Amino acid sequence: MEELKGKRIDVLDKGFVELVDYMGSDELIVNAARVSYGGKKKNSDKSLIEYLIRNDHTSPFEMVEFIFRIKVPIFVARQIFRHRTASFNEISGRYTVYEEEFFVPKDYRKNTKKNRQSSEVIDILDENLIKEIKNSFKGSFALYKKLLDYGLARELARVVLPLSTYTLFYYKQDLKNLLHFLKLRLDYHAQKEIREVANAMLYFVKQVVPITWEAFEKYKLKKVEITEVDLQSLPKEKQNLLMAILEDLPNYLPSSTRKEELISQLDTLFGQDGGEAS
Numbered sequence: 226m227e228e229l230k231g232k233r234i235d236v237l238d239k240g241f242v243e244l245v246d247y248m249g250s251d252e253l254i255v256n257a258a259r260v261s262y263g264g265k266k267k268n269s270d271k272s273l274i275e276y277l278i279r280n281d282h283t284s285p286f287e288m289v290e291f292i293f294r295i296k297v298p299i300f301v302a303r304q305i306f307r308h309r310t311a312s313f314n315e316i317s318g319r320y321t322v323y324e325e326e327f328f329v330p331k332d333y334r335k336n337t338k339k340n341r342q343s344s345e346v347i348d349i350l351d352e353n354l355i356k357e358i359k360n361s362f363k364g365s366f367a368l369y370k371k372l373l374d375y376g377l378a379r380e381l382a383r384v385v386l387p388l389s390t391y392t393l394f395y396y397k398q399d400l401k402n403l404l405h406f407l408k409l410r411l412d413y414h415a416q417k418e419i420r421e422v423a424n425a426m427l428y429f430v431k432q433v434v435p436i437t438w439e440a441f442e443k444y445k446l447k448k449v450e451i452t453e454v455d456l457q458s459l460p461k462e463k464q465n466l467l468m469a470i471l472e473d474l475p476n477y478l479p480s481s482t483r484k485e486e487l488i489s490q491l492d493t494l495f496g497q498d499g500g501e502a503s
């Protein structure tokens with residue numbers, strides 16, 4: 226595992242995600258959790274982690290921490306910085322001169338009509354437009370240099386640089402909140418570029434805490450939520466059919482805790498005694 230430290234995954238044209246350091250493992254999580262029962266081992270590590278994940282018993286996952294060094298364009302960094310539960314240290318454009326490096330997309334996408342957050346690939350973007358994009362980067366950087374040469378402070382000269390300029394920062398987060406980050410940023414609603422960063426982080430998470438990731442994927446990512454509103458929007462006979470299937474489902478589940486959990490969710494959806502939604 227030591228060889229993971231310092232490993233770098235290239236992302237977003239000229240960027241990367243590097244694992245600087247991490248603390249903890251699946252074993253640390255179960256040891257922390259078992260303190261609740263006086264340290265006694267009642268079940269396997271895997272089933273304990275699955276239980277913790279399913280029941281949102283999240284504090285043991287805060288024992289594990291990851292530190293990444295990340296280089297991405299500013300427009301992606303802005304999205305990453307929204308995650309307040311991470312700690313950051315970013316290169317300063319007041320103390321350093323930016324490199325002439327800009328993110329050039331590999332695929333060009335247009336917005337879709339059905340979802341404002343989605344975009345789809347345009348097969349061919351006019352070559353002239355691509356040239357114009359690159360020229361605008363060149364022009365911005367030339368002006369930046371000109372302003373610096375003129376004697377303008379770095380903190381002001383940078384105002385002419387585009388959002389595709391790369392920034393570099395350290396990112397530290399505990400596993401509980403990193404899983405939350407990954408859930409949001411691996412999702413198809415998230416912008417493709419931040420998904421690429423999340424996937425690189427996931428590469429490391431999978432290796433450091435494989436049991437936790439498997440449980441998180443099984444119980445938190447691969448699931449379907451049905452609300453009362455969803456149910457009521459179905460025609461009556463489909464409502465009844467779906468309710469009958471859901472009410473029967475606990476009878477087929479091997480794990481008693483999973484059964485109890487599902488029954489309690491069904492009680493919330495259908496009312497304490499189950500039965501039809503009106």
Ligand SMILES: Cc1cc2nc3c(=O)[nH]c(=O)nc-3n(C[C@H](O)[C@H](O)[C@H](O)COP(=O)(O)OP(=O)(O)OC[C@H]3O[C@@H](n4cnc5c(N)ncnc54)[C@H](O)[C@@H]3O)c2cc1C
Nearest residue numbers: 307308309310311342402405406409410412413414415416
């Ligand atoms: C697909 C997508 C689209 C988005 N679009 C927009 C957009 O258009 N505009 C925009 O502004 N943002 C947008 N965001 C950002 C989003 O609103 C969140 O700010 C971001 O995802 C961070 O999530 P978070 O607060 O859950 O994470 P974190 O900041 O890491 O917090 C994790 C959890 O800790 C708790 N927490 C942390 N800090 C506080 C606090 N101060 N008060 C209360 N609880 C706290 C919350 O429970 C929170 O869920 C978008 C995010 C996604 C994934």
